[in-house]
Amino acid sequence: MKKVTFIHAADLHLDSPMTGLRHLPATIFSRVKESTFTALKKLTKTAIDRKVDFVILAGDLFDGEDRSLRALSRFRAEMRRLEENGIPVYIVHGNHDHLNGSWIHLDMPPNVYVFPGEVEIKKQQTKTGERIHLYGFSYPTRHVFEKKIVEYQKEEGADFHIGILHGNEASGTVHDNYAPFTVQELQEKDFDYWALGHIHKRAVLAESPPIVYPGNIQGRNKKETGSKGFYHVTLTEIDTKLDFIEAADILWEQVKVDASTVSRFQELLQLCQKEINKYRKEDSAAILSLYIKNLQLADEHEMKNVETNLLELLLEEEKDEESFVWIAEIHITKSQQIDKEQLKKEVNFYGNLFETIERFENVDEAIASLYEHRLGQKHLSPLSEDEKRELIVRAEKLLLDLLCN
Ligand SMILES: [Mn+2]
Incomplete structure (x- = not known):
């Protein structure tokens, strides 16, 4: 049976400056700064371990149009690892890393193919003989508001057709409306898979054929919460398997704590520690925003400066912890005083x-x-x-x- 397996990732935002996080302790900040690269390494390792046929990166590989030299050379090193293992990589660039930026050009290894500024078909054959047509384009400039989807035309002669598109689903108004499309427009193309990028929140817009935003591979701030990673996709003539794989080294999360059962500071501390420890993992770290509600400590003195005191104690040992769970902020809502x-x-x-x-x-x-x-x-x-x-x-x-x- 015809079968193809690949990794679909997007929005790597390599070397994101992680603005607004400089107040973090140096060890933690450098781990955060490194996190987009750590996630990329996880991606390449998975591609090699699982022996996929190829990798698709659907735009915004680099955070800035100047593509820092550090990001380029680290990216190239990972692409070389894939090359050594005979894994091709198909790339479109998005609004963040459009082709009109200025950067120092480093030659990528020959397994890396970058789609040009106009929609193009890339024909490929896998090691086992499956013929694949990949369709995509890179952003020639930062702002692409046209409906590029009309330029995607299916060309017969392949076992699988895969569309790669960095753009915005037209009903979503929250995000910049780049290269807008509707789900129906994609479905009408009669492809076997749509590898989307742009939206940082993971979403499967349709199942058959799969139309997928994998989200970014590493959250960059407190708003990009939840597990982040990429999909390992297996397509056959009869079905599709989507396997989500976590890649993020740092998990961002909002944690709600109901403090209505505690009346002493010590109890509050223990309650928070218990909640926080749920996020402690062996091979990754976390940065949490803590929302404590219904708090009323019996001792007024303990209520004073409760946020500062709590934060100080919760962070006490995290700085030196490999699997740290850092608390970025604490918000407390006191329980209503009942007369x-x-x-x-x-x-x-x-x-x-x-x-x-x-x-x-x-x-x-x-x-x-x-x-x-x-x-x-x-x-x-x-x-x-x-x-x-x-x-x-x-x-x-x-x-x-x-x-x-
Ligand atoms: Mn992006």
């Missing part, structure tokens, strides 16, 4: 509720089933009077949160 006296006046129900809570003495009875349970009998020790009191306070807090928010 019990006011509530009592407003609604009779609250008067009864608070009275019941104040008089409540049956904590033992309320938690009896825990102690009767086989595991409870084994592991639980009896509660002190203070602990019982605290349970009541927490239960009241929980009830009021549920009733008032």
Whole structure:
């Protein structure tokens, strides 16, 4: 059966300056600066390990039109590794690395093919004899607003037809409307796969044929959250397999923490540490924005400067950690202060509720089933009077949160 496998990536943004992150500790900032290259290495390694037929890079390989020399030479080194393994690379350039920029030209190895400024068909045969037609163009200048899709014309004579396009799906208004297209227009071309680039968020716009934005391979700021990587695609005459592979060395993520169950700073710290550790991975690092809601510490003194103190403690050991989880920012929303006296006046129900809570003495009875349970009998020790009191306070807090928010 005819079969072709390839890697589809886009928006590498190599050597992105990572602006706005200079305040990070030097070790962490240099790891972030390196991250686009680390992700590229993961890509080439995967291509070699999985013995793909070729690699497609669908635009914005370089972050700037001047394509830093560092980016060019590091990119070339990776392309050479692919060449040594007999893997061709098909490239279109996008709005960030359009052909009209000025840069120092380094010759790429012969396995690298760059599509020109007009739509062209590249014909290729794989090692196992499958004939492939690849269609694409590079941005001749930064701004390409024309509907380039009309220039893609299927030419018979291949087992698989693959369109490469750096552009914006026309219904999306958030992004620069470069080389706009609709899903229907792509489908009408009757190709077997559409390798898109431009949008940094991963999206499969259609399944048959697959129309795919792989997203960028490495997030560059707190807005580019979630796992980032590329697709390993397998096309056969009867079906398609899309295997997403994570490449990012640094994960950016927004983390929400509900602090309504804590009343002391120490507990808040532990709660945050627990959440943060979920993002600790052996072979990558993370930078998080922490959103803490419903916070109300019992001690007013602990509430003062809580953000600064929390941040200081959470970051204490991360600087020297290989798999660091750095907290870039903390946002705290305090739980609404509930005025019990006011509530009592407003609604009779609250008067009864608070009275019941104040008089409540049956904590033992309320938690009896825990102690009767086989595991409870084994592991639980009896509660002190203070602990019982605290349970009541927490239960009241929980009830009021549920009733008032
Ligand atoms: Mn891009």
